[in-house]
Amino acid sequence: MGSRFGRWIADRWVMGVALLVLGYLFLPIAVVIGLSFNRPSARNTYDFNEFTLDNWRNPCATSDMCDAVVRSAQIGFIATVVSTVLGTLMAFALVRHRFRGRAAINMLIFLPMATPELVMGTSLLSLFVAAQVPLGFWTIVIAHVMFCVSFVVVTVKARLAGMDRRLEEAAMDLYASEWQTFRRITLPLVLPGIVAAALLAFSLSFDDFIITNFNSATTVTFPMWVWGAAGRSIPPQVNVIGTAMFAIALLLVGASSLRGRRARRAALAVPVAAGRPAKRLS
């Protein structure tokens, strides 16, 4: 019996530890969600005081915070579009073509991911200062595109490399021209990778603080606004934004996995009588 209990433990302790660690990962999230429904008792305290929906009804208590959120979204959108286009093109070149200088290009893509944000931020700042480029909205966009591109390349490349070349050959064999093959086979199959890359780029851009901090001058994004407020007092609405971002991301993930599952189920539901005698072609 002792050994059976030992076995039970041996089989499950890993999962137990894993769940504890997940709990650790979610602890601050729970606090953020909780605080978003909290009416602070006095300035600058975080104690749970009283349940309220005020923060949600009125998320823009401080108008400059909402401006910052909007600005972050704008920057994120532009940076996402640009970096996704640039990165996808590069991924196609790397996976689908042979050319000289591949190693150098791979290095150029890899290095930004291996360089601390701090170094990228300060070096870009020294460039802008030396070139006398005024800092602001567009320097932030430039910086964000720069650090997002590599992640896009890696994500799209993985998807593209995992794609069976023979599918494209089969399409060509079935009368699809190069363009039709790209349009009907390659693009749909790579699209999930491109979408994933775009979402990654947006979340990286929206959440970036360090690089933005060096290259923004007086332009305030949401993380910069929070940073500034952390020195003074944090309005509970910050937690509303945090919770909303969390919820939106979860909805996106949930919707995509649900769609996949629904499609699968629908297809399986079709009644099929396997092994029916073959009808003859007349």
Add this chain to the structure above:
Amino acid sequence: MTALAHVPTGSGQSASPPAPRRGRHRLLPYLLLLPGAAWLLIFFAVPLVQLAAASLYDPSGSVTTGYAMTGAVGNYPAALQEYWPQLVRSFVYTGIALVLALLMGYPLAYGIAQKAGRWKNLLLVSVVAPMFTSFLVRTLAWKTILSDNGWLVGLLRDVHLLGPDGRLLATAGAVVLGLTYNFLPFLVLPLYASLERLDPRMLEAASDLYASPLRAFQKVTLPLSMPGLVAGTLLFFIPASGDYINAELLGTPRDNMIGNVIDSAFLVKLNYPQGAALSFLLMAAILAVVFVYLRKAGTEEVL
């Protein structure tokens, strides 16, 4: 050689030459690469050169009056002399955080990859989900949790793990905890990816061949997860050692890391040569650690 029925073909000799490769195809990859590569060159590579140059400016200049390029190599020893404690602290904190993250992240990745069954995807999303809230908002939430009048401190004081005046916030421990927390998913994801590919039958084979669970882990699981472990460690280590948000929000100036120093050099003291020199020192230190680590780990192909 003796095939009987080969049909003679009339124009056997007129082997047509391979179709000429269209010029468009030769150029295409370069056209595809051009915009992205140009962006990275101009806004990543050139700035690094510029930063290198800035680190050699005459330190007596200023942003307003301009800097003279004097090749002042002395900026480096000067910066190191002044800020070596912060540099060392950065790596000590990151090192401790990394060990903690490995202790938590390995079971987590292994559990999801091998033991979670149909909950696998849900658990995997759960690892990434906390990252969806803003980095800063999460870190501020830790500030709440660790605060002196929070429930955690109260609980620890009640069970006498913490003295009556003991604190959690504004300690080195809080900074390490923040680093561990914020970069843990970067460690777990690559680790998960390589553990997921591990065929459970290999462990069965190992135990069939008289390996104890510990031995099986040591001889099979660990070596096979090495690429993920190496990649995850680097993805944790590189951003964590350059981070200064955790030190700023959860620590005191006594816990400052090199990032805090660089940040203030550029944005407060406006001492660009010093900030640039420190940035390069940080990068050199990281590269040195990474290089030694990869040599030891023996899996250079992760790069």
Add this chain to the structure above:
Amino acid sequence: MRTMGHEAPAGDLRLANLTKKFGVFTAVDDLSLTIPQGSFFALLGASGCGKTTTLRMIAGLEEPTSGQVLLGDRDIARLRPYKRPVNTVFQSYALFPHLDITENVAFGLRRRGIRKVAEQVDRMLALVQLEGYGPRRPAQLSGGQQQRVALARALINHPQVLLLDEPLGALDLKLRRQMQIELKRIQTEVGITFVHVTHDQEEAMTMADTVAVMNAGKIEQLGAPADIYEFPATAFVANFLGQSNLLAGEASGTSGRDVLVSAHGGRFSVPAARARLARGPVFLGVRPEKLHLVATAAAVPAGHQHVGGVVTDASYVGVSTQYLVKTAWGSELSAFSANSGLGGQLPVGTPVVAHWDPRHAFLLPREPGEDDRTTPLLDEPVGVLP
């Protein structure tokens, strides 16, 4: 039916001096052959001998290093794949994972601008016994079902030439036989030229009008299945298609209508019509089922030739018993004796005389110095070592 297909001028498929090199490695070596229109052509050969590469050059997926692919009088070797009236059933299916079965099957029709596809698709799915599977995705089908979809997807286009790269490899034996019959029926019905690559000799023999045996990028022999089996051209073919007992000997020329051979101290003869050569180093070949075992030389029928030996292995396989007979010089011959109910099994150790009708033997060229080539029983490891 035929109106749906391409109305290109009819024609045979001809490969002329077709060569494909991958770097220094020659995958297909100066291949020339003609496949008459409407015939069922099977390509057999060991793994890696260049079958798939040949098909890919016909389909346009691989550019030949040199040579021509002629369809009728047209050289199509440099046409893009989608310009060729040729379709392929891929070795790996290559179904489009993001399209359902209906759209997979309809893909070729749609690319040629055909709008009304439903009826044809349904008929095609019925043909491959997959009615009702239209809304599924490829990932939701078994391997064999996927293979049938690949077949339907190619067949629906009624190409002039259909290339099949081991299309039945993943099917169980019963379904495989069924599909073979279906394939053969479709082929005769619509008159499409089929080029069929397979590892299954039986499949090749039963289905094909013409079989080609490939080895290291070259065709070793090409002909009707029975001709190849009864009179192989090379030692490789003799042992690739079925098995053969090949005894090393020297042919000393023709005497009357026979070629005389001396081998292992014995003197044998083979009808000149069944000899690939009349002088020099040869293999004297006899198929195991043509080798009969009797107790003494006296029992050998008149006109038969014989060698003596000892039974070293007997395996009962139901329809027959397969014997290994060790000769005086140490080679092990195999002999299949039909299980017709007469006489018991010969126990191991029995001295026997193996005899054959010279009209069933054949003479093949042999490299000087090459010894006997006898195949051990395919599914029996015994007797491999001397």
